[in-house]
Amino acid sequence: MAFIDTYVKEILGLEVALFHARSRLEAETDSEALHDLRIAVRRIRSLLTPWRSLKEMTALREAAAEVGRLTTPARDLEVMASELELRGMPEAAATRLSRLKTDYRKILNDPALDGLFAALDQWPSAFRASEPSNDSRVMKQVIVKALTKQIDKLHCALDDEQYDRHELRILVKRTRYLTEAFPQLSPLSTKAAKSLKAVQSALGSWHDHFQWCLKVKLEPDLKSLEHLWAEASTGELRQAEDEMQKLKMLLPKISGKKMAVPKVARKTGADSK
Template structure:
């Protein structure tokens, strides 16, 4: 099987995962359906990232990005509800659960998901046509180039103590998912990939607690938890900083090019 064949199969496999997770979300079978749906879409975006400037993938890439943006508030609400349940704040859960159900309906029947399905169906034929035209001859070098650029950005982030942690979280996620999409083309070692995953986890915990603290500023019923969340955010950020030092030791050398923003 050629590399292009394998690439197409990966996207089609994720498309099946999208259908499955969407069906679970529609039927309300479990609480991980939206999470799994978003992960499948995010992995599709990771596979397409090295080619996002190619006309043949622009529509699908944009549709996946838009679906991610529209479902982020709902996913944030899911995580918030889980946090409140675990801390025993049942009275705070009820009104938010009602909002969650309505948000699920909007996602299941929304235009963003319908457009995503349309683009997933249309994409393979266009990609195959690009292959016939010889536009994919340099597909593997392009993927390697994208990975090296992401790693150079990580080096820049590691060297800059003032680097915005929100931006770092996004950078880490993109590098990790791109590496997982193309492990055979990534210069990251297994240990570096594991370190990247642990850093993402710490930054994710910090991000969640930080966002909840921001919510508590406007949703007054959350204020009893504000100090607890602030403390947890600080702890998570300290852990992330430790993981960042570990990652710095495991990253491959820079490509030798100038620092990237």
């Protein structure tokens, strides 16, 4: 099978997964429907990343990004409710779960979701008509260049102790998702890929607890967990820093160039107080 066919098949497969997740969300059959919908959207966006400048990708890229933004608040609320149940606060969890049903309806009725399916239907023919799709070798070169650029950015961010950890979390996520989208072209070793996932996990947990501490100021029923979350945030950031040191040793030196990564003041839970 030609590379272009494999590539298009991958995105069409994600369209099917997206359709199933939407159906499950409509039927309210399980608690993972929104999560799975967001995973499908995330993978579509990752597959499109190397072609950001290609006009044939614009409609689908923007539609996927819009659905990502649309679904983020509801997913955050799901995670919060799960945390509250885990901490033995069923009433606080139930309050948030009751809000989720309304959020799900808003997502399902929002034009952005239909817009994404419409863009997915139109995309294959538009992309096949584009110049890069006519040459598998060129397609692979574009993807390898995107992977190289992303890993170089990550190298520079990891080398900068003052680099904002919130921004670093996003950079790690993008690098991981891009490498997972094109595993056959990724220069990462198995150990490096595992390390990248470990860094994302630690930074993700830190980010959740950091954000929850901020919510305490707006949602008084969370006050009893503030100290616990603050401690967890500190420990998870420390774990993330340890994992980042391991990742630095495992990332391949690809281009040998020093990317110009904007300096951003580092933020931590302690800094916000």
